[in-house]
Amino acid sequence: MSRQMQQDSATMPTAPGGASTGHGLDWPALFATRAERMKASEIRELLKLLDQPDVISFAGGIPDPALFPADAFGAALTSALSGDSKGAALQYSVSEGYKPLRDWLVTRMASLGVECSADNIMITSGSQQALDYLGKLFLSPRDTALVGWPTYLGALQAFNAYEPSYDRLTPLGNRSAADYRETAQGKGGPGGGKVKFAYASADFANPTGETLQASARENILDLATELDIAVIEDAAYQSLRYDGDEVPPLLALDIERNGGIDNTRTIYCGSFSKTLAPGLRVGWVCAAKPVISKLVLMKQAADLHSATLNQMAIHQVASDGFEAQVARIKATYMARRDAMLAALARHMPEGVTWTRPDGGMFVWVTLPEHFDGAALLAESIRIERVAFVPGKAFFADGSGANTIRLSFSCASEAMIEEGIMRLGRVVRGG
Template sequence: MTPARPAPDFTALFSARARRMNASAIREILKVTQQPDIISFAGGLPAPELFPLEEVRRAADAALTRYGPAALQYSTTEGHPPLREWIGARAGIPAANVQIMTGSQQALDLLGKILISEGDTVLVEAPTYLGALQSFQPYGPRYVQLPTDDGGIDVDALAELLQTTPAKLLYAVPNFQNPTGRTLDAQRRRRLVELTAQYGVLVIEDDPYGQLRFSGEPAPSLYELGLEYAGDVEANHILYCSSFSKTLVPGLRDAWVQAAAPIVSKLVQAKQGADLHTPTLNQMIVTELLDEVLPRQIETVRRAYGQRAAAMLGHIGEQFPGGVQSTRPEGGMFLWVTLPEGIDSTRMLERALSRNVAYVPGSPFFALGGGENTLRLSYSSATPEQIERGIAALGETIREALD
């Protein structure tokens, strides 16, 4: 080789879009917390010891036998027909209104890609799912934060906002939200659906956790309410995303969107350019698991996460000083802690790590900033013993910060 020439200035060649992308704050934190002696409540990982490993092994085998080489060939962009049919039947809509996606993350990316022009107003919960912000960000949205409380989005504030602020999209995680674990109140759901319909705002309903309710009463999805309101699948303004990542396993990357035909057909065009199709075998594996394994697995996960959430809340009650508040999730994987004003959870993280416990500071979940005194805890993949020791260590850390 000749001596090295100067490198091209790659970053100067990046698109305007690329300049809006950032390294995920959480990702950087997670790297630190992967050291073996750290008890991490930081990640958002489903419990791997609950994965139906042998069932997936048999399903892969069965799919390869059933479909032969077709299980490994290119397949349609829309998705594996029996999988779309099952999803459609469960939702009471035609399979044609179901689009398979390579994980919910792709659903968010491609919905953002086909809908968000630079400067379009996108309404998001404060706080909201960080991955959605990462998907939408390159497309140049203007975020407006919606205030939330323990019942989810404050719909009175939404009504007031819509009177003066034309918006294209509202993004929400109504069930056991990431990061807060909160659930949108049933009455508010109806009002949100009506308001957004009346103001011509499309709603992206992100529902990865809906099946993982371990207490309380299920509320209808925004999609179901939108269908009821509109009277027809083609008039429903709710775009529903869900996934098998939290109910079965995340590593196969199988998810879907339910939406009206014009949205689905534009998603098909977008997905052709993005990855042609979701891996064929993976869709067939999931399809093999739908009837027997999925319901059983949902029960297993619900029960386990319910116990872990209860354990964490119990220890929080005992170990955290007064003035610290926590949400009480009825499902999902996360709870949300609000520290007394003035404590900065980002600065506190270093002290927590020195006590071998990790969490994610809350502020990255706010599209426009805020929440410096909040943090997210995940209970999904921690053992009872880790929960006990970790919450005790976190309690000490908070007490120290209060001094």
């Protein structure tokens, strides 16, 4: 448990500190200005110390490895490395990605309401790489990215490398395009900065677990159309719905408005990390051809292509039983979500509120104003041996000190009951 806890983007450990041991170079003076925004998180350093078996962790936000289809992957890899395909499986391949996998994704996207061709799809090394590439494609220093308050920490980390400003994306339709535009110009210095895209995780978002309903998605598309900017739709958790009806992806709604994917402004980022396995690093981008063409040139220059063998294995396992695998993990995670919501209702004192996600891996807890999530974590670990992620890091403006993120994906129902009971004691003590 404690090892897994360290391993999502919010909690991944880093190498030992940056100080040189001798009379080395003044590296910071040589680094590009963007390097100043690449910092180790204090929380992550704290969580590194927690590699202890008696800690119950709700920090991770990663899939339960017991649910990985390891045998299916073993068979797929053995097959890829036998017979005619073995040379190709280990050789360089094209930057766009393995064509049979892109074809499979065309069918998958169609089932979500997105009609496209293989030329609208590029394979990435996980959807994190898609976020990095999209930051690289759109953001010059001082451009503005619209993100939620809170939003996925990994998106902020990916975009930060390109030195943007952030403004708050609200899906309520209550702020005018002119207001967004003026704010971006004000932040851009002489000449003015431009708003380049709105980033949103539409389903069971990390960290809140919340889903944007169709009206909120339409609001985002309205705003993006008025601003004439792109929309980045992070669909990492989309397949993990436990209740309610599917809401069409932003990209599907955009196609409805504009008659075809090549006329849309929405860039959909998908991932196999939450459904099949994250360790193979396979995700995809689905968007208008001019965007995919440029991303392919970028990928060629950045890492040539994602691992050939991994794309073949994902294709085989997805073709043989994607739906069955997803059904299996949904049953497990849904029971854990239910256990966490029930335990929160039992053990949290008055004044504490939380989200009730229809899917995904996260519940987002808002504590009374005077709480500080980081201080609470220190207390919680020391006294009750329970871990979670303080919410502040998910806010581009540094607010949210009284929020925390709980993940239910990697704990058994019994551990969830015990852990939330302990957490309730800490909160009552705060």
